[in-house]
Amino acid sequence: MKFEHLIEINDPMNPLLDTLTREQLWRGLVLRAEQPTMFIPHLDECTILEREAGLLKRRLTFGELVIDDVVHMSPLQEVRYEVPAQGEIAASSLRMIIEAPTNAMLLVRFCYDDGQGEHTDPANAMYDDFKKSAYQEADIDTVRILRQLAGQGKLDPTLLN
Numbered sequence: 664m665k666f667e668h669l670i671e672i673n674d675p676m677n678p679l680l681d682t683l684t685r686e687q688l689w690r691g692l693v694l695r696a697e698q699p700t701m702f703i704p705h706l707d708e709c710t711i712l713e714r715e716a717g718l719l720k721r722r723l724t725f726g727e728l729v730i731d732d733v734v735h736m737s738p739l740q741e742v743r744y745e746v747p748a749q750g751e752i753a754a755s756s757l758r759m760i761i762e763a764p765t766n767a768m769l770l771v772r773f774c775y776d777d778g779q780g781e782h783t784d785p786a787n788a789m790y791d792d793f794k795k796s797a798y799q800e801a802d803i804d805t806v807r808i809l810r811q812l813a814g815q816g817k818l819d820p821t822l823l824n
Contacts (some may be wrong), residue, residue: 664791666775668799669762670806674771683792683811685739685761685769690741691760692742694818696734702805709746743774753778773802 673682683691695702696719699709705725712731713720719734730752735743744757758774775798781791812818 664775664779664781664794665797666779666791666795667772668802669770669772670802671768671770672806673767675765675767681814683810683813683818685763686820687813688769688771689810690810690820692761693736694812695805695809696721696736696744702808703801720784724737736806745747748778771802771806773798791801 671680672688674680688726698722706723706728708724710722710724711719712722716783717738718735719736721732721734723730723732728787731749732744732746735745737743739779740761744761745757745768746752748754755777756775758772760774761771762770762774764770776796777794809818
């Protein structure tokens with residue numbers, strides 16, 4: 664199943680949204696990769712196994728379930744999560760792409776690929792719809808947390824590192 668959606672970060676036509684800079688948004692997306700327990704419910708632990716410029720190899724622990732993944736970061740552009748096939752888990756990916764259609768507008772495009780292809784039978788199609796909804800809600804929560812952190816000044820460059 665492939666699925667993507669956009670979340671508005673800044674929209675000059677919506678004065679109810681607090682404005683974030685591209686840099687704040689970027690730092691928030693990197694923070695989500697480095698400290699995912701702040702963003703992902705039921706994630707017990709994240710261990711960074713390897714860190715290189717633009718790359719993290721991580722081990723995520725959800726109770727008895729352990730998942731290794733790789734995070735690729737293109738500064739101020741994209742964070743890409745790749746889960747290689749392991750055990751009964753199929754290879755999958757998530758891309759978070761920062762888009763700026765205008766100088767005043769800022770969006771994040773979330774692109775999911777669960778490695779399973781599209782289902783046509785009703786039961787699996789319904790399950791895909793459920794997953795799409797869960798992904799979208801998780802992404803809305805991520806942006807909500809980023810807005811809170813930015814409002815508290817926690818995405819300022821002097822408070823990171």
